[in-house]
Amino acid sequence: MIDNEITIIGAGVIGLAIADKLSESGKNIVVLDKEPTFGQEISSRNSEVIHAGLYYPPNSLKAKTCIRGRELLYDLCQTHNIGHKKLGKLVVASNDAEIEKIEKIYENATQCGVKNLRLLKEKEISELEPAVCAKEAIFSPDSGIIDTHALMDFFFHKAKEKGVMFSFSTEVIGVKKQNNDYEITVKEPSGETFAFITPTVINSAGLYADKIAQMPGINIEDAAYKLHYCKGQYFRIAHPKKFSINHLVYPPATKIDLGIHLTLDLGGGLRLGPDAKYIPSIDYNINEADSAYFYESVQKFLPSLSQDDLIPDTAGIRPKLQKETEDFRDFVINEESDKGFGRFINLIGIESPGLTGCLAIAEIVEKLANT
Numbered sequence: 001m002i003d004n005e006i007t008i009i010g011a012g013v014i015g016l017a018i019a020d021k022l023s024e025s026g027k028n029i030v031v032l033d034k035e036p037t038f039g040q041e042i043s044s045r046n047s048e049v050i051h052a053g054l055y056y057p058p059n060s061l062k063a064k065t066c067i068r069g070r071e072l073l074y075d076l077c078q079t080h081n082i083g084h085k086k087l088g089k090l091v092v093a094s095n096d097a098e099i100e101k102i103e104k105i106y107e108n109a110t111q112c113g114v115k116n117l118r119l120l121k122e123k124e125i126s127e128l129e130p131a132v133c134a135k136e137a138i139f140s141p142d143s144g145i146i147d148t149h150a151l152m153d154f155f156f157h158k159a160k161e162k163g164v165m166f167s168f169s170t171e172v173i174g175v176k177k178q179n180n181d182y183e184i185t186v187k188e189p190s191g192e193t194f195a196f197i198t199p200t201v202i203n204s205a206g207l208y209a210d211k212i213a214q215m216p217g218i219n220i221e222d223a224a225y226k227l228h229y230c231k232g233q234y235f236r237i238a239h240p241k242k243f244s245i246n247h248l249v250y251p252p253a254t255k256i257d258l259g260i261h262l263t264l265d266l267g268g269g270l271r272l273g274p275d276a277k278y279i280p281s282i283d284y285n286i287n288e289a290d291s292a293y294f295y296e297s298v299q300k301f302l303p304s305l306s307q308d309d310l311i312p313d314t315a316g317i318r319p320k321l322q323k324e325t326e327d328f329r330d331f332v333i334n335e336e337s338d339k340g341f342g343r344f345i346n347l348i349g350i351e352s353p354g355l356t357g358c359l360a361i362a363e364i365v366e367k368l369a370n371t
């Protein structure tokens with residue numbers, strides 16, 4: 001007996017966006033999450049930036065979902081009054097080596113089809129953002145910020161109204177292929193386990209997506225699906241009004257992250273971060289001593305900053321397919337028929353810009369689920 005036509009594992013922003021999209025199909029859908037409510041992991045520990053899509057290789061899924069997702073997200077936020085602000089962003093260069101880097105970013109973004117970018121010189125930068133000091137900058141007017149919780153809340157309630165079932169505090173501990181279907185085994189907080197049958201599985205389990213992919217028998221080493229955790233800490237600026245910053249301000253990106261940047265939130269708060277450090281296991285503690293490194297990184301373009309302005313904030317963990325020594329890895333969004341697991345859809349390595357791209361990612365998954 002089939003209990004649910006579609007089972008979505010994970011109620012972060014990705015699983016929720018997919019649930020909302022698929023709810024239009026009228027199919028019997030369940031979303032499972034091990035936490036007591038939605039969005040308790042990566043989706044509540046990020047920079048909440050709507051990215052323009054400057055950094056990713058042309059035609060990669062990261063580039064395509066970011067650019068399409070950004071447009072869809074602004075439309076959705078406007079239509080449904082979800083908190084957001086198109087602030088614009090500066091990617092600043094403080095020396096000649098960084099000028100070379102941002103010019104490469106500009107070239108890449110143009111190749112990806114990002115519009116409205118401008119290269120600014122020192123004087124234009126200080127007119128736009130007087131507290132910021134840089135020799136050259138990319139100005140990206142379409143970058144912005146979003147209230148991620150409000151977005152997830154919107155997806156959750158809309159999907160629920162359309163009949164999607166949500167089962168929280170329900171950890172998936174086993175997925176077994178049974179003819180053309182899958183048997184999903186879950187564990188409840190009481191320790192009790194039960195199993196049900198489903199023909200379609202969507203694995204949007206964030207930090208644990210590789211472990212879920214392994215459950216029915218996919219070899220995650222051969223498939224190159226193994227995740228590596230990369231922690232990003234944030235420090236908050238105690239008195240943000242002192243700097244009157246109006247745009248997001250980023251240094252040039254590195255191979256593994258976007259550099260320690262300055263982001264605003266919708267309440268007017270200012271944060272620095274995230275940094276990037278590969279770690280062996282989940283750990284959200286903030287190392288207060290790292291404030292020196294944050295200060296040095298940002299003081300280069302915000303000279304009025306003092307180390308005393310920084311207070312420890314939160315940390316998030318990126319689910320990276322890319323090892324520390326490796327080059328770019330794209331999102332995995334794959335229906336696994338070629339590995340013998342038809343109607344098993346994996347979303348693995350959905351790090352940044354996953355929040356920006358969530359609606360475009362949901363469109364891709366909808367097509368995969370319908371083929």
Ligand SMILES: Cc1cc2nc3c(=O)[nH]c(=O)nc-3n(C[C@H](O)[C@H](O)[C@H](O)COP(=O)(O)OP(=O)(O)OC[C@H]3O[C@@H](n4cnc5c(N)ncnc54)[C@H](O)[C@@H]3O)c2cc1C
Nearest residue numbers: 010012013014034041042043046047049172206316354356
């Ligand atoms: C530091 C940091 C900064 C970022 N900044 C940005 C940004 O500014 N802009 C942007 O676009 N993107 C950003 N991102 C990326 C973005 O946050 C992610 O792409 C997105 O939140 C991923 O959502 P998700 O639903 O895949 O994962 P999650 O939100 O982690 O959801 C996965 C869910 O699966 C559940 N789960 C896991 N295992 C099981 C199991 N066995 N059984 C049941 N449930 C399970 C978890 O409880 C969780 O709720 C950032 C990420 C990080 C880490």
